[in-house]
């Protein structure tokens with residue numbers, strides 16, 4: 001999106017800046033001519049910062065952490081901000097009410113995705129639901145995901161989630177330095193087991209590595225939508241080396257990664273399933289349901305896509321939320337102790353928590369809400385695209401506008417969340433006659449950070465259950481403390497997260513201090529007792 005990236009693409013290989021600027025002008029004219037002219041009342045475009053000719057607001061967009069700038073503009077321009085970048089219309093939605101009105105209520109026209117021909121058509125990633133435009137492929141994949149991740153289906157996975165949370169806590173007894181990598185491994189292991197019936201036993205699993213490589217192969221291409229091929233799709237027919245040898249290599253990697261992550265595991269599991277050598281999984285269930293009388297499988301491409309996206313969409317985000325929870329606990333020992341008191345009162349030091357305890361532990365639930373509000377894993381969500389012209393509060397939003405919701409901005413709105421940068425779970429709690437419970441008059445960040453409307457995250461119940469049981473289990477067993485340096489001083493984590501689409505803490509360590517021998521002994525018993533029969537598809 002940043003024009004500097006577009007120009008960088010254009011100017012690599014010694015093409016001069018002048019040529020770059022001519023190309024930018026052409027892009028502008030092309031895009032402007034594509035914008036619809038169906039604004040009979042000549043209503044204004046949503047207010048926004050004044051840009052410059054041709055480039056529009058491109059030079060005003062920071063390269064990183066754009067949500068801060070968007071939130072500043074929101075103070076001046078209100079709930080929605082209109083931008084133009086090389087003639088492309090972009091509307092930033094800053095308030096929850098505007099998002100609820102446009103993306104939820106008017107979901108029929110705000111549920112597509114911006115065109116990304118580079119990755120989708122030329123890179124072989126047409127299967128990836130978060131970039132699939134509204135239409136049959138979208139609806140079929142959403143239906144498939146809903147079948148396995150609706151709230152009632154998600155309860156079938158509580159057993160395995162609990163088991164993996166306990167295994168994580170158990171492994172940390174001896175590998176306390178590996179909090180982040182073990183967290184990533186167990187989140188990955190859960191989704192691989194559900195999606196493919198595949199057991200991930202170590203931190204270096206080939207399939208998980210393939211997904212990590214795949215995600216990296218999209219990231220090295222720069223901001224999605226910024227490449228000249230995204231702007232003039234016809235350019236994708238040219239030899240890629242014209243854009244530089246590195247780019248040609250990146251495109252080859254991108255295609256290979258798409259295969260490794262989507263079709264390769266599908267074919268492996270299919271072959272094993274035909275020989276009766278697999279565990280039941282979402283993939284085997286979808287294959288059974290779609291087997292035709294002649295033995296062929298209908299919608300194979302969609303089935304392979306859906307199973308691939310469970311890891312791609314679900315792992316990184318959930319890992320980031322759990323990491324942020326651990327950081328919050330290290331920084332706020334007072335809050336950690338209060339949650340442990342709540343846990344101990346319920347569990348009596350006699351048993352480990354389960355997901356059935358959720359309603360009985362309001363402070364823990366409030367702390368998880370506060371964690372995802374404080375550090376939303378996808379600060380700018382995933383952009384939507386409008387498929388019809390629309391009017392909002394007197395402003396005209398043309399068809400094909402990219403609509404970005406500023407989840408971070410909504411979660412840091414001081415009207416809704418006073419002192420938004422302060423980590424304060426009690427903002428979600430009330431106490432009546434000594435009984436503490438969750439407030440229902442404060443906007444629930446769960447309604448923001450998973451997106452909106454027909455594109456809302458299909459895995460949200462599953463993600464929240466994963467974060468909750470991991471947090472509850474870890475705090476039952478450990479004090480999560482700041483690590484100490486050689487002189488005994490506490491080492492603070494860096495709170496400037498690294499953000500591609502997902503926002504992650506930088507590498508950090510925590511000091512896990514077991515709370516009682518009794519509870520750690522329970523971990524050992526529990527990990528062997530809870531078996532995989534809990535998985536029902």
Ligand code: HEM
Pocket residue numbers: 129130131132142149309310311313314315317318321377378381382383384449450451452453454455456457458459460462463464
């Ligand atoms: C804390 C964890 C998670 C967060 C914060 C998160 C957040 C999001 C957000 C913001 C979107 C875009 C919504 C929109 O466009 O309005 C999204 C989409 C998506 N998420 Fe999640 N997600 C999480 C976990 C998961 C899990 C566990 C799965 C696995 C099933 C998943 C699968 C997806 C898919 C497939 C999409 C694309 C939906 C579409 O384009 O129609 N996510 N997620």
